[in-house]
Amino acid sequence: MSMRTEPVTVNIGPHHPSTHGVFRLRVTFDGEVIVDVEPVFGYLHRGTEKLAEERTYVQFVTLTDRMDYVASMTNNQGFVLAVEKLAGITPSPRGVWLRMIAAELQRIASHLVGMGFFLQDLGAFATPLMYAMRERERILDLFEMLCGARITNSYMRPGGVFMDAPEDFWPAVNRFLDEMPGYVDEYESLISGNEIVLSRTKGVARVELDALINASISGPMLRAAGLAWDLRKKHPYEFYDRVEFDVPLAQESDNWARYIVRIQEMRESVKIVRQCVQQIEPGPIRPKEVPFLVRPPAGEVYSSIEGPKGELGYYIVSDGSIAPYRCKVRAPSYINLTLLKDMLVGWRVADMIVTFGSIDINMGEVDR
Amino acid sequence: MTALIPGERIASMIASIVPGAVAAQDRGAAWIRAETWPAVARGLRDGEETDFKFLSAVTGVDYIDHYEVVYHLTSFRLNHRAVVKVRCGEGREEPAVPSCVPVWRGADLQEREVYDLMGIRFDGHPNLKRVMLWEGFPGHPHRKDFLR
Amino acid sequence: MTSSFLDNAFFRNIYCNLASSDSARCAGGGPFGDGLFPPGWEWFAFLVTAFLTVFVVINGALLGVNAYIWGERRLIGRIQGRPGPNRWGPFGLLTPVADLIKILTKEDIVPAAADRLLFFLAPFLIVVPVLLVFAVVPFGSSSWVADLNIGLLYVLAVLSVESFAPVMAGWGSQNRYAMFGALRAVALLVSYEIPMVLSLLGVLMIAGSLSLVDVVHAQSVPFILVQPLGFLVFFIGTVAEIQRAPFDLAEAESELVGGYHTDYSGIRWGLFQAGEFLATIAGAAIIVTVFLGGWRGPDFLPSHAWFFIKLTGVLVVMTWIRGTLPRLRIDQVTSFAWKGLLPLAALNVVLSALLSLIWPAPTNGELWIMVAINMTVAAAALIVLGQFGPKAGERPTPAPVSTLREATPGGGN
Numbered sequence: 001m002s003m004r005t006e007p008v009t010v011n012i013g014p015h016h017p018s019t020h021g022v023f024r025l026r027v028t029f030d031g032e033v034i035v036d037v038e039p040v041f042g043y044l045h046r047g048t049e050k051l052a053e054e055r056t057y058v059q060f061v062t063l064t065d066r067m068d069y070v071a072s073m074t075n076n077q078g079f080v081l082a083v084e085k086l087a088g089i090t091p092s093p094r095g096v097w098l099r100m101i102a103a104e105l106q107r108i109a110s111h112l113v114g115m116g117f118f119l120q121d122l123g124a125f126a127t128p129l130m131y132a133m134r135e136r137e138r139i140l141d142l143f144e145m146l147c148g149a150r151i152t153n154s155y156m157r158p159g160g161v162f163m164d165a166p167e168d169f170w171p172a173v174n175r176f177l178d179e180m181p182g183y184v185d186e187y188e189s190l191i192s193g194n195e196i197v198l199s200r201t202k203g204v205a206r207v208e209l210d211a212l213i214n215a216s217i218s219g220p221m222l223r224a225a226g227l228a229w230d231l232r233k234k235h236p237y238e239f240y241d242r243v244e245f246d247v248p249l250a251q252e253s254d255n256w257a258r259y260i261v262r263i264q265e266m267r268e269s270v271k272i273v274r275q276c277v278q279q280i281e282p283g284p285i286r287p288k289e290v291p292f293l294v295r296p297p298a299g300e301v302y303s304s305i306e307g308p309k310g311e312l313g314y315y316i317v318s319d320g321s322i323a324p325y326r327c328k329v330r331a332p333s334y335i336n337l338t339l340l341k342d343m344l345v346g347w348r349v350a351d352m353i354v355t356f357g358s359i360d361i362n363m364g365e366v367d368r
Numbered sequence: 369m370t371a372l373i374p375g376e377r378i379a380s381m382i383a384s385i386v387p388g389a390v391a392a393q394d395r396g397a398a399w400i401r402a403e404t405w406p407a408v409a410r411g412l413r414d415g416e417e418t419d420f421k422f423l424s425a426v427t428g429v430d431y432i433d434h435y436e437v438v439y440h441l442t443s444f445r446l447n448h449r450a451v452v453k454v455r456c457g458e459g460r461e462e463p464a465v466p467s468c469v470p471v472w473r474g475a476d477l478q479e480r481e482v483y484d485l486m487g488i489r490f491d492g493h494p495n496l497k498r499v500m501l502w503e504g505f506p507g508h509p510h511r512k513d514f515l516r
Numbered sequence: 517m518t519s520s521f522l523d524n525a526f527f528r529n530i531y532c533n534l535a536s537s538d539s540a541r542c543a544g545g546g547p548f549g550d551g552l553f554p555p556g557w558e559w560f561a562f563l564v565t566a567f568l569t570v571f572v573v574i575n576g577a578l579l580g581v582n583a584y585i586w587g588e589r590r591l592i593g594r595i596q597g598r599p600g601p602n603r604w605g606p607f608g609l610l611t612p613v614a615d616l617i618k619i620l621t622k623e624d625i626v627p628a629a630a631d632r633l634l635f636f637l638a639p640f641l642i643v644v645p646v647l648l649v650f651a652v653v654p655f656g657s658s659s660w661v662a663d664l665n666i667g668l669l670y671v672l673a674v675l676s677v678e679s680f681a682p683v684m685a686g687w688g689s690q691n692r693y694a695m696f697g698a699l700r701a702v703a704l705l706v707s708y709e710i711p712m713v714l715s716l717l718g719v720l721m722i723a724g725s726l727s728l729v730d731v732v733h734a735q736s737v738p739f740i741l742v743q744p745l746g747f748l749v750f751f752i753g754t755v756a757e758i759q760r761a762p763f764d765l766a767e768a769e770s771e772l773v774g775g776y777h778t779d780y781s782g783i784r785w786g787l788f789q790a791g792e793f794l795a796t797i798a799g800a801a802i803i804v805t806v807f808l809g810g811w812r813g814p815d816f817l818p819s820h821a822w823f824f825i826k827l828t829g830v831l832v833v834m835t836w837i838r839g840t841l842p843r844l845r846i847d848q849v850t851s852f853a854w855k856g857l858l859p860l861a862a863l864n865v866v867l868s869a870l871l872s873l874i875w876p877a878p879t880n881g882e883l884w885i886m887v888a889i890n891m892t893v894a895a896a897a898l899i900v901l902g903q904f905g906p907k908a909g910e911r912p913t914p915a916p917v918s919t920l921r922e923a924t925p926g927g928g929n
């Protein structure tokens with residue numbers, strides 16, 4: 001016996017508990033099975049790239065915070081590196097070490113949020129999320145010590161950072177580094193062996209590596225498919241060639257692999273921060289000769305860093321004035337959504353939400 | 369280190385794929401004639417010594433007298449990078465470039481964004497609709513002549 | 517005469533004070549001698565006492581809900597490393613009261629497209645059946661509203677009425693999230709009702725009665741030991757039936773916003789919440805009664821105290837599960853019921869039937885022999901199921917898309 005059924009179109013979002021911001025998915029279901037997905041963006045579009053053309057290079061650092069607002073430090077870092085490359089500024093070593101410390105702490109914080117909300121989407125009633133937020137809080141406290149701000153840091157400047165770390169920062173960061181691996185073990189013992197988590201995530205939303213590369217997808221999603229592409233290794237910006245760390249890999253390219261890669265990356269980031277703290281030396285945090293109004297020569301630059309969510313690139317065209325002529329942000333969150341439909345079609349409602357969480361996007365960055 | 373292929377090298381590479389495709393070149397980039405772009409893109413992706421499997425970024429730039437679309441390409445295997453530009457004709461009217469979505473799916477959302485914010489049409493794009501702004505929004509904000 | 521609330525000394529006292537000459541129930545008469553009401557008005561005295569009993573039980577249950585909401589939020593707070601509600605009253609005990617005032621004063625929004633009859637009826641339908649369950653639960657050695665001879669059957673019947681509410685709410689709201697939630701609720705109910713009922717058969721065979729009071733009397737050894745498989749299946753089935761984590765698919769917040777009560781607000785939403793917590797308490801009370809020996813316990817505490825200690829224990833375990841486990845997917849939930857719980861329950865029925873054939877009226881010693889046999893079989897069954905049952909990562913892939921019709925263009929929520 002066959003029953004005649006109608007596909008149903010449902011709007012997931014823009015106001016929905018698990019769309020990670022104001023994002024809308026027009027999903028067509030056949031029963032519980034997804035037939036068609038159409039993402040709708042733009043609810044958080046603020047025209048950041050246009051605003052950059054009206055601001056000096058240092059002023060735009062503030063706006064980069066507002067893109068991926070759970071990873072402000074890496075946004076800062078990507079932008080100031082591009083400006084340095086464009087204007088030929090050599091940063092002072094202490095500033096670079098401080099930037100690396102901040103960026104890696106930010107990577108941990110961003111992965112904590114990603115992991116927490118991924119498990120929240122699995123329906124774990126906020127427990128892992130609360131754990132993740134507990135540690136993120138400590139990182140934000142460290143940021144507060146560094147620059148006085150917790151979320152929108154605006155900590156970095158072309159040439160270095162704007163403020164040296166206070167004396168209290170070093171014992172605090174060491175204490176955090178000592179405790180963080182234990183916290184990661186705690187998540188693993190709570191979640192990674194859980195039969196329900198395994199059965200909900202393993203094998204779900206698999207994508208082939210070739211498809212991922214062809215769709216310009218970067219970051220943990222790529223590494224979860226077994227490609228060891230990490231710009232910190234392949235294109236060591238800052239002093240990443242002076243620290244030792246591994247690039248965590250997984251082969252399955254499913255939701256589970258993406259989760260486990262992030263967990264391992266947190267451990268690696270702890271290692272990197274520890275080495276930065278050991279290697280940092282006293283000195284100026286920013287060269288004296290770098291002017292407040294950076295005036296790069298006419299030209300263009302594309303500089304990308306390994307952000308927590310993928311390749312975060314800045315393409316700046318300069319006409320020799322104090323403001324960029326054109327500033328484009330290659331937002332990993334946005335481009336990682338390219339394959340969303342391929343990943344979701346054929347799976348069920350619950351898988352859709354979890355897959356969405358495993359891509360780990362941030363609407364501030366998607367819409368810019 | 370990810371090496372940036374200089375403009376002359378990438379221009380000669382492109383010339384060996386599609387003769388006469390290179391319109392201009394400078395230190396960092398090569399300009400390609402718009403009509404040859406899909407063939408060049410496919411050649412750059414599949415070529416043994418180019419191997420640009422990964423399209424990093426698609427950017428539209430408004431140079432007042434013309435528009436350009438800038439493609440940043442990356443090869444994971446050879447760990448190098450190149451900048452390829454396509455000039456969208458002369459003047460400010462009806463800028464258009466052939467789409468490279470058939471070559472790199474990663475261009476899908478990025479080309480839609482350029483279309484939305486810069487107003488450059490990508491011929492052959494399967495789903496060329498506005499992304500950030502709604503249909504019917506007057507103008508394209510990233511153009512230099514866009515006024516609030 | 518079936519036993520009823522008049523078995524309780526307190527209520528019998530009241531009744532005997534009112535009724536003048538019911539020598540069958542009141543040997544020796546009440547303190548008023550002939551009673552308050554004239555002869556022939558015993559039915560009225562009975563009615564008054566019945567109302568009083570029901571009043572006490574229902575309000576006790578609702579107070580229990582308040583206490584449980586507070587307890588669960590505090591406990592989950594501790595699980596998540598935060599204090600939990602601690603502002604209103606000592607230890608935040610008055611938080612549920614504050615919540616109640618809040619939801620009472622909120623605007624009651626009815627969607628324009630709603631089917632008003634179903635929409636209004638659903639919240640009541642979720643509360644009333646659960647309250648009915650409390651009628652047969654023996655709270656102490658002689659405290660119950662009614663001792664029905666079909667008690668267990670009554671509980672199952674009344675609890676299944678409750679599952680109409682999500683469907684009515686889901687259909688009545690004319691909301692697609694709500695409809696998804698309603699359909700999931702139905703799928704869950706259909707799947708879990710069967711193993712649940714089967715798992716109780718073993719208990720019935722040993723106790724020889726459907727009356728909950730008789731079931732408790734039969735438990736000189738708690739049935740959790742005699743019927744380990746039955747307990748396992750019934751516990752999981754109860755959690756699924758009352759739709760708590762990890763089976764809270766019908767109202768999955770991260771997927772369906774609120775499931776079937778997405779469109780409800782104010783006190784109607786509050787009734788859904790109250791119904792859910794009431795169902796949890798009722799389910800825990802049934803588990804305590806049927807498997808944990810009900811009110812029975814050593815003599816140093818009164819029987820009511822034992823009942824409530826056990827009830828609290830079961831509720832804590834349920835809260836613990838809720839605070840720890842993620843949600844299952846709908847196909848996993850149903851396949852777990854059909855491929856996991858149903859064979860276990862069936863095995864339990866066969867085994868119990870064999871054992872009760874050997875020992876039709878088991879003595880204490882025979883019960884312990886049953887414990888040994890059943891425990892061994894349960895362990896073996898679980899190991900076999902773990903080895904050969906469905907495994908993580910080996911699920912069949914979802915239905916091929918090509919067989920589905922082309923999606924309709926346009927539309928919207």
